[in-house]
Amino acid sequence: MRASWSALHTSLIRKLNLRSSQVDFQAMRQADPELAAFGSIPALLEHQHARDGDPAARFAVIRALVMAAQSDQRYRSTAHLMVIVALWPGLDAVFWRLSRGFPDRRDDLPAEIVARIGEAILTLDLDxxxxxxxxxxxxxxxxIRRDMVATRVVGETLKSIADPVIEALVVETAESVEVQPQDLTDHLACLAQRDATLLRRVFLLGETQEEAGRALGLEPAAARKRYQRALAKLRSQQKAPPVLSHSGSPVGL
Known part of the structure; x- marks a missing residue:
């Protein structure tokens, strides 16, 4: 069973409560004056999570922690964990926004968010x-949002056209009466890539023609024109008999 979001936070706090982490923090305090004002890790985290604290002071602490995490000092792993926990209120908001947008991926989000923020901390260019x-x-x-949208589009595109929801959308919109249970990609293979993507976004993501067009860099009028032209091509393709290759197999579908 995947660790829950709250359980993951508890695990990180437990690591920071280890004596070794406290020893590392004392070394960090000696190396950076921004951290010297805090006697312990809990004191620093309380400062970072305070709602009425000075934003400039919090930002300075985060920068100091990121610098420590990117250093070659022995305390870099502890500093790395401290950045993640210090950012937890913001990460919590990210988690809930993503979980609302992608409820089927909620179990994957805790590990994904921590892995991504961990990598981002180490690769951030502080200059x-x-x-x-x-x-x-x-x-x-x-x-994460970009990757999840891409995964959703690929997953939906590879669904069988026999899926009742997608079938209903395609049949109703393309006015087709003889849709075979084939891959949706096959049905859109006759279209230019941008036109196929436009239809996928409308069919599968529930976007309007204007929204889908905007994502592809198209003006609303151009998006509507491409949409209608793509549907017309789909209708003509579905009415036309399949072209057979020399081996007798259909081609162009």
Missing amino acids: RVTAVTATLLRNVERD
Whole structure:
């Protein structure tokens, strides 16, 4: 069974409560004046999670922790964990936004978010980034959302056209009466890639023609024109008899 989001947080806190982590933090305090003001890891985390704290001071602490995590010092692993836990309120908001958008992937999100934020901490270019906290959280949510949307589109596209929901959409919209139980990709293979993607977004993601077109860089009028033209081509393809190759197998479908 996958660890729940709250259980994962508890596990991270438990690691930071180890004596070895406390020893590492004392070394970090000696190396960076931004951390010296905090006598313990819990004191630092309380400061970072306080709603009425000074944002500039919190950002400075996060930057110092990220620097420690990217260093070659023995305390880098502890600093890495501290950044994740210090960012937890923001990560919690990311988790719930993504879980609402992708409820079927909720069990995968805890590990995915922690893995992504962990990698982002180690690869962040501090010389080019000022808003460390916002950059880390925004990039993690953007990358996970992008990958999950892509996975959803691929998964739905590879569904059999016999799926009643997709079949109903295709039959009703394309006015087809003889849709065979084939891969949806086969039915769209006659279209240009952008037109096929436009139809997939409308059929499978429930986007309007304008929304799907905007995602593809099309003006609303151009998106509607492409949509209607793609449906017309689908209708003509489905009415036409299949073209056989020399081996007797259908081609072009």
